[in-house]
Amino acid sequence: MQEQPKGTTSTEVHEEWKERAPYQIHTRHEHFPVRYEASCHCGKVTYQLKRDRPLDSKLCHCTTCQTQHAAPFQWAAIFHKEDINFTNGHHDLEWYDPSEKTTKHKLPCKVRCKWCHSPIMDEGRNMILLFPSLIHFKSKEDRLKFEPRCHMFYGQRVMDIPDGKPKWAGLNNDSEQILEDKPINEKEQYSQG
Ligand SMILES: [Zn+2]
Ligand SMILES: [Zn+2]
Secondary structure, eight states, X not given: OOOOXXXXXXXXXXXXXXXXXXXXXXXXXXXXXXXXXXXXXXXXXXXXXXXXXXSEEEEEOOHHHHHHHTSSOEEEEEEEGGGEEEXXXXXXXXXXXXXXXXXXXXXXXXXXXXXXXXXXXXXXXXXXXXOGGGBOOSSHHHHHTTXXXXXXXXXXXXXXXXXXXXXXXXXXXXXOBOOTTSOOXXXXXXXXX
8 A cells, every 4th residue: 555645636535544444444364353343223334343441431511522413412432443343334434524514534533324324433533432322232241341431521511410420621631620519501501502
């Protein structure tokens, strides 16, 4: 695989991602110990994971996640790009970059199934934040390994979650922590647009 020189056409750049993690095709002979299996709602996109537990797992209450997931908050588990092996539909995806509002494959971006539009993951520059709701957990023990460890952007929440877990006003470990009995700050919440 040749390196893509800067200024190549969008078609070439569009194809280049197929050769890289997390989308590269793994051959059957490659060693990939399957720990979890997952699929989108329609089943056209399927993938496997080899890591036993995520590097981190968190609930995000930011207004972008609320809108993108049409939900009060989002549940994401962090993995290395090499931890995932798409087994189907990995070249049938659509992207969305919420910062520039484009559908180009520009990192970080949201990744969805092109058919059913289920959110699959957020692809960051170095990591992926995948959505564990797509994983077919075989036991409660496995599910507990993905248990959210904290809340982030809790300042933008639409509801209180009194679960005793750390709650960050913005990014975890990089913002103020919010105490559980602190009421929802309407001004803060509604100023985010
Ligand atoms: Zn789908
Ligand atoms: Zn968010």
